[in-house]
Each structure stands twice: as C-alpha cells, then as structure tokens.
Amino acid sequence: xxxxxxxxxxxFPTRNSEPxxxxxxxxxxxxxxxxxxxxxxxVLWDIExxxxxxxxxxxxxxxxxxxxxxxxACLDLVPRTSGWAHIYGKPYRKNRQRxxxxxxxxxxxxxxxxxxxxxxxxxxxxxxxxFRRVNKAETARAMAALEQVGIAHLAKRQISxxxxxxxxxxxxxxxxxxxxxxxxxxxxxxxxxxxTEEAIVALLRRLSDQGKTCLVVHHDLATVTTYFDWxxxxxxxxxxxxxxxxxxxxxxxxxxxxxxxxxxxxAAEALRSSPH
Amino acid sequence: xxxxxxxxxxVVIGSLCAAACAVPGxxxxxxxxxxxxxAISHAVLxxxxxxxxxxxxxxxxxxxxxxAIAGVLTALFTQWISKFGNVDRGAAMGxxxxxxxxxxxxxxxxxxxxxxxxxxxxxxxAIELTPLDTISAGGFQVPRAAIVNGVILLxxxxxxxxxxxxxxxxxxxxxxxxxxxxxxxxxxYLLMTMVAVTTVAAFESVGSIIxxxxxxxxxATALLLTNDLFRMLLIATAAAVLASITGHLGALVVPxxxxxxxxxxxxxxxxxxxxxxxxxxxxxxxxxxITKWKKNSPIEEAPPIQEGQVQGSTEFNxxx
Numbered sequence: 001x002x003x004x005x006x007x008x009x010x011x012f013p014t015r016n017s018e019p020x021x022x023x024x025x026x027x028x029x030x031x032x033x034x035x036x037x038x039x040x041x042x043v044l045w046d047i048e049x050x051x052x053x054x055x056x057x058x059x060x061x062x063x064x065x066x067x068x069x070x071x072x073a074c075l076d077l078v079p080r081t082s083g084w085a086h087i088y089g090k091p092y093r094k095n096r097q098r099x100x101x102x103x104x105x106x107x108x109x110x111x112x113x114x115x116x117x118x119x120x121x122x123x124x125x126x127x128x129x130x131f132r133r134v135n136k137a138e139t140a141r142a143m144a145a146l147e148q149v150g151i152a153h154l155a156k157r158q159i160s161x162x163x164x165x166x167x168x169x170x171x172x173x174x175x176x177x178x179x180x181x182x183x184x185x186x187x188x189x190x191x192x193x194x195x196t197e198e199a200i201v202a203l204l205r206r207l208s209d210q211g212k213t214c215l216v217v218h219h220d221l222a223t224v225t226t227y228f229d230w231x232x233x234x235x236x237x238x239x240x241x242x243x244x245x246x247x248x249x250x251x252x253x254x255x256x257x258x259x260x261x262x263x264x265x266x267a268a269e270a271l272r273s274s275p276h
Numbered sequence: 277x278x279x280x281x282x283x284x285x286x287v288v289i290g291s292l293c294a295a296a297c298a299v300p301g302x303x304x305x306x307x308x309x310x311x312x313x314x315a316i317s318h319a320v321l322x323x324x325x326x327x328x329x330x331x332x333x334x335x336x337x338x339x340x341x342x343x344a345i346a347g348v349l350t351a352l353f354t355q356w357i358s359k360f361g362n363v364d365r366g367a368a369m370g371x372x373x374x375x376x377x378x379x380x381x382x383x384x385x386x387x388x389x390x391x392x393x394x395x396x397x398x399x400x401x402a403i404e405l406t407p408l409d410t411i412s413a414g415g416f417q418v419p420r421a422a423i424v425n426g427v428i429l430l431x432x433x434x435x436x437x438x439x440x441x442x443x444x445x446x447x448x449x450x451x452x453x454x455x456x457x458x459x460x461x462x463x464x465y466l467l468m469t470m471v472a473v474t475t476v477a478a479f480e481s482v483g484s485i486i487x488x489x490x491x492x493x494x495x496a497t498a499l500l501l502t503n504d505l506f507r508m509l510l511i512a513t514a515a516a517v518l519a520s521i522t523g524h525l526g527a528l529v530v531p532x533x534x535x536x537x538x539x540x541x542x543x544x545x546x547x548x549x550x551x552x553x554x555x556x557x558x559x560x561x562x563x564x565x566i567t568k569w570k571k572n573s574p575i576e577e578a579p580p581i582q583e584g585q586v587q588g589s590t591e592f593n594x595x596x
Contacts, residue, residue, distance in 0.1 A: 039362070075455050093457075101455050112306060112448045113505045122445055126456040131438055158503035164579060174452075193580035 026088065028053050028182040028213040029074060033083035036066070036073050043069045045237050047083070051230075054211045056204050058218040058228035058244075062257050065235040067217045068104065071184045075101055087182060097126060100180035102171050104187050110160045116170050117155040120145050123177025138177075145173040150199055165196030172203060183207060183214045190219065201227055224248055283524065285407035289421045290520035290545055293478045296429035297490035298512040299436055300470045302505075305495040306447045307467075311366065312351065313491035315373035316468065317475040317484045319350040321380025324476065329383065340476055347472020348465055350376060401483030403541045421481050428477040432470060436509065443467070444505055482542040489546035490516065497553045500560040515552055523548035 027050050034047040044066040051057055059067050072078045074085040076092050087095040100123070117139070124138040134142075146152045149169040154162060159170065168188055175183055188200050204214050208229070218224065224231060224244065231247045233239040233256040240252040304313050323346025327338045350372050357368035406421035413423065436443065442463055446453040450460035471491070478487045498511035523545030531539045558565050 072451075075451075077451055077454060096455065096457055099455070101452065103449070103451055107451065108449045109306075109308070113499065113503050113508050114444065114448065115503070118444075118505075119448070122449070122452060122456075125441060125445055125458065128441070130442065130458075133441060160503075163577075191579065 026053060027051065027086075028088060029085065029215065030089075031070075031074065031083070031085045034070075034073060034085060035081045035083055036069055036078055037081045038078075042081075042236065044073065044234075047234075047238055049232065049238055049241060051213060051215060051232075053213055054208055055213060055230045056208045056228050057213070057215045057230040057232060058224055059215060059232045059234060060218055060221065060224060060256070061234040061239075065256075067234060068186050070234065071101070071186055071215070071217065074184065075099070097178075098181045100175035100178035100183050102175045102183065102185040102188055105164065105167055105171065105190065107186075110162075110167060112159065115156050115158050116146065116151065116162065116166075117142055119159060119170050120173045120177055123174040126178065142173070142177055145176040146170075148176060149173045149203065163193070165192040168192050168196060169199065172200065176203075181212055183212060185214065185216045187217050187219060189223075221253075279528075282407050283528070285419050285422065286403055286541055287521055287524050289406050289419060289425060289481055290403060290524060290541065291517040292422060292425035292429050293481050294490045294494065294516035294520045294545065294549075295513045296425055296432055296474050297478055297487060298494040298516040299429070299432040299509060300467060300474055301491035302495040302498065302509050302512050303443055303447055303467055304471065304491060305499060306505075310492045310496075311369055312354075312468070313471055313475075314488045315354065315369045316347045316350050316471050317479075317487045317491070319373045319376035319380075320346045320472055320476055320479070321484065322346055322376050322383055323380075323472075324479070325380050325383035340473055343476035343479075344469050344472045346376065347475070348468055350472075351465060351468040400540060401479065401481050401486060401542045403481045406481050424477050425481070428474050432474060435466075435470065439463070439466075440506075482545065486542040486546045489549050493546070493549035493553050494519065497549075497556045500553075500556045500563045503562070515549070515556075519549040519552055520545050522552075 029049070029051040031047050031049040034044060034049075035042060036044040047070065059070065061067050069078060073080050074087070074092060085092065087099055092099065120142040121134045121138060123145070124134060124141065128134065128138065143152060143155060146155055146169075149172050151162075151166055151169050151173075154166060159167065162170065172188065175185070189197055192200070204216070204227070207214055216228070218227070225248060228244050230242065231244050232241040233247065233252050235256050235258070239256045240247045301313065304310055320343035323342035323344070324339055325342075327342025330342075331338045350369075353372040354365065354368045357363055357371060358365045361368065363371075403421075407419045409420045410417040411420050411423070412418070442453070442458050445456070445458060446460040446463040450464075453460045453463065475484070475487050475491075478490060482490065494512040494515040495508065497515045498508040501511050502508050524541045526548055527539050527541040527544035530544070531537060557563070561567060
C-alpha cells in the first residue's frame with residue numbers, strides 16, 4: 001500500500017523535471033504554472049501568462065482577485081506555492097535591475113521624516129550598492145526624474161505635505177530612477193486628481209514609446225480601452241489576456257466579475273457611453 | 277548641592293548610555309516598533325542569566341553574546357508566533373517577552389544564593405554605584421560602565437553612518453528594499469541585535485525599565501522637532517544627553533525642596549526625558565500645541581473629486 005502511494009507520487013513532475021521555459025528570452029515577463037496561497041487558501045491559481053514587449057498592459061479584476069499578489073509574486077515579495085515568473089528569461093533575483101516596482105501608495109508611512117527628493121533617490125540604491133552614499137550625479141538624476149513628473153519644485157517638501165497625486169508622482173519618479181525595462185505598478189491611479197491621472201498616462205505612453213513594458217493594476221473599467229494596449233482579466237485564475245479590442249468584451253467581463261451583475265451593468269454602461 | 281567627581285562620572289555614563297540608546301531608538305520609533313525595545317530589554321534577562329550560569333563570571337563579553345542571542349530570539353519568536361499562530365504582532369511580543377523575562381527571573385532567583393545579580397537592580401539599575409567599578413585605561417581610573425557604553429555608542433554611530441541609506445530605505449519601504457536586493461529581514465535583525473546589545477550595556481546602569489525611556493522618548497521628541505531623518509538622529513542624541521544632565525541635577529536638587537535626601541538618578545533621567553518631550557510637544561514649531569492653537573488650524577483639504585467616479589455615477593439614473 002505504502003509503496004504503491006510512493007510510486008504513484010513519483011510519477012508527478014518534481015522540481016527538477018520542470019519543463020524548461022518555452023518563451024523567447026525577450027519576453028519581459030513570462031509566468032508559468034504560478035500558484036500562490038495565504039494560509040492554505042489559494043489567491044492565485046495556475047497562472048499562465050506571457051506579457052509582450054513594449055505594451056501598456058492593464059491588470060483588471062474584482063477586489064481580492066489577486067492582482068497585487070500577482071505583481072508581488074513576480075518580485076519574490078510573497079512566496080510562490082508552485083510555478084515560476086521569469087523576467088526577460090531569468091528569475092527575478094538575477095534580473096533585478098530590469099524591473100521597477102511601484103507599490104500601492106498606502107503601503108508606506110508618509111509621515112516618515114524624508115523629503116520628496118530623498119524618496120526618489122532611493123531608486124538609485126541598486127546602482128549604488130551597499131554602504132555607498134547618494135552622490136551628486138544621482139541627486140541630479142533624481143531632480144530630473146521629479147522634473148519629468150512635473151513636481152521638481154516640491155523636491156525639498158517633506159512627503160506628508162504632498163497631496164495624494166503628488167505622492168503618487170514621487171513614487172513614479174522613483175521608478176523612473178531605476179531606469180528599468182519592465183515597470184510593475186500597483187494601482188497608480190487610485191485616489192489621484194485628474195491632472196495627475198493625465199500626467200501618469202502621458203508618462204506611461206512615453207515609456208512604451210521607448211520600448212518599455214508597463215504592467216498596471218487598474219480598477220476603473222471606464223478608462224481601460226483608452227489607457228491600455230493589452231489587458232489581463234484575472235479573478236484568481238487568468239480569465240482572458242490579449243489586445244484590449246479583442247479581450248475587453250462583455251463575455252469576458254461577465255466571467256471575471258461573476259455574479260456581481262450590478263457592477264457589470266455599470267461597466268457595460270460605461271463601455272457604451274465611452275467616446276472611444 | 278555637593279557636586280563631586282562622582283557626579284560628573286554619573287552624568288557622563290548616563291549621557292553615553294542615553295545617546296547609545298537614542299541612535300537605534302530612532303529607527304525603532306520610525307518602524308512603529310517602539311514596544312520591541314520594551315520586549316527586547318526584558319527578554320535579554322535569560323540570556324544574561326544563562327551566560328552567567330554557564331561561564332560563572334560576569335565577564336562582559338559572554339554577557340553580551342548571551343543577551344544578543346536572547347534579543348534576536350525575541351524578534352524571531354515574535355515573528356513566528358504572529359505568522360504561524362495568526363496572532364497580531366503586539367500580542368505575540370507580549371507572549372514572548374513576558375515568558376523570557378519570567379525564565380530570566382527564575383534563573384536569577386536560582387543563582388541568587390551565591391551571586392550578586394539582584395532583581396531590583398535589574399529593573400532600575402544602579403547608576404550611582406557605577407563610578408566605583410573602575411578599570412585603568414591609559415593611566416586613568418575610568419569607570420567600566422563609561423567604557424562599555426562609550427564603545428557601544430561608537431559602534432552604533434559607526435553602523436548607522438555606514439548603513440544609513442540601507443536603514444532609511446528598509447524602514448521606509450521594506451518591500452522596495454527587498455526588490456532592490458537589500459534584505460529587509462537582514463536589516464531588521466541587525467537593528468534588533470543593536471537594540472539587544474545596547475540594552476545590555478545600559479542594563480547595569482539604568483535597568484530594564486528606564487532603558488525603554490532612553491530608547492523611545494528622545495527619538496519621539498526629535499520627531500516632533502524635525503522632518504529630516506539625519507537631524508532626527510542628532511536631535512535625539514542631544515535630547516538624550518540633556519535628559520541625563522538635567523536628570524542627575526534633578527535627582528540631587530529636587531528632593532531637597534521637599535525635605536528628602538537625593539533620589540535615584542535613573543528614574544530622574546526618565547522623568548527628565550518625559551519633561552523634555554512635553555516641552556517639545558508644546559513648543560514644536562510644526563507639531564506643537566501652541567503653533568496649532570495659534571494657527572487655529574483648519575481641517576485638511578478635502579481630497580480632489582476623481583474624474584470618472586462622479587461622472588460615472590451621474591450617468592446611471594437612479595430610479596426615483
């Protein structure tokens with residue numbers, strides 16, 4: 001009996017017999033068989049995903065669908081139960097310099113005694129390495145990054161004295177400092193003013209024109225078609241992924257949001273009333 | 277008042293000790309882990325006791341190693357219990373440090389018959405007696421406590437200046453620290469080790485209760501007075517030294533007003549820290565009560581209306 005169980009178990013694929021990645025190395029983010037669980041409850045289930053290069057990709061799904069967890073699992077910030085995520089063909093820890101992460105704004109304490117410039121300069125820490133201080137060249141780059149997001153005049157402002165939109169811009173400037181090829185952003189549009197929203201969209205466009213790839217967790221279904229080239233619909237599993245015009249359909253939204261019909265109706269309404 | 281060379285040494289030792297505590301204390305306060313200082317300062321006791329029982333001496337080195345191990349274990353157990361036991365961090369800390377402290381007291385109690393580790397001293401310290409225990413350094417008789425606390429202060433300042441950027445990053449945004457390759461776990465345990473070792477050095481002089489005041493109150497005071505981490509470290513150190521000086525003066529002078537003999541210095545240092553904090557709280561140019569009262573500060577501006585949200589909701593005509 002026991003031997004039988006053991007034998008039957010041995011037919012399962014083990015870590016060593018994992019199939020080699022079948023994607024070309026230029027794929028910015030390739031995810032295979034990714035499952036994540038918190039306290040034995042699955043949050044993400046068997047995610048298969050290849051994000052194409054140079055695209056603005058939106059991740060859309062209901063609350064608790066695992067959108068943020070997906071980004072974190074790619075960055076080794078939460079343990080993966082199974083599967084892998086490769087950045088340009090390599091595990092994250094071997095390709096850190098090619099990824100920049102913009103966490104949710106609420107993830108940090110904005111009363112921390114640092115100014116906007118200090119926070120942006122943190123984007124240079126990887127280049128600097130252990131023990132080395134932020135030098136003049138990096139400070140100049142940090143100023144340039146603040147310039148790019150339009151708040152250079154607030155460089156010396158303590159971060160708690162910035163508005164929500166300005167704080168989000170600080171986070172974006174910090175990501176720009178990292179000079180990455182793949183940008184993972186967790187709800188950059190959450191609770192920001194319209195001017196900031198426009199500035200962020202313009203920035204994302206600029207990045208994608210430079211051939212950078214942006215993966216953005218997004219909540220507002222009304223703006224999906226305007227902002228993104230590509231879309232990933234998730235609700236624990238990947239429901240659909242592909243170009244926006246093919247993927248952002250009523251049918252797929254129904255599958256993603258399930259029985260939350262009122263919300264779905266609103267989304268459909270928003271789709272119809274959208275000028276695009 | 278009768279000021280002697282003894283009093284000078286007491287003030288010097290108190291200042292070194294308070295300054296050594298203020299440096300890692302700043303990061304504890306910023307990480308919202310102030311109570312971790314409390315937990316570690318109690319939990320090092322079994323480390324001290326075991327080190328003593330094993331080696332049979334009160335040699336500083338073995339005591340420091342024992343305490344550092346106990347301190348790191350406190351941080352480790354707290355993390356495990358809150359993670360696997362699904363208990364919140366504060367409760368986990370409460371479980372760990374009270375248990376370890378109790379074990380420490382039992383061990384000391386067992387050993388108390390033949391050693392001079394006494395529980396009262398563990399709680400309040402005996403800073404008044406520290407100048408008696410001298411060793412000669414460069415031809416001078418220097419109190420051991422001054423050297424020990426001085427070395428710890430030096431090590432803390434050195435570590436913080438070397439790892440200033442790393443500690444700032446991992447305190448502000450541990451996830452970013454991890455993604456950039458600066459292990460936030462490593463930096464966390466490094467800080468916990470610093471707190472543990474600093475606590476042990478301060479232990480003999482001020483005891484395990486007053487050391488909490490030294491870890492937390494000067495940094496909290498500094499945070500009221502500045503918006504800059506570097507200045508916070510400087511102000512916290514200055515506040516720590518000021519509290520030691522005024523604390524000892526207070527211990528000599530204040531009881532006289534009420535017809536008593538002098539009182540304990542370590543208690544008065546903690547009290548002075550509290551008074552300095554209160555003064556900073558009242559007069560701080562940014563956070564102070566007076567500033568706020570003068571400005572009659574209006575409530576914060578309402579968040580901007582989001583595009584889309586309002587438009588969206590008006591598009592759906594609610595049935596009336």
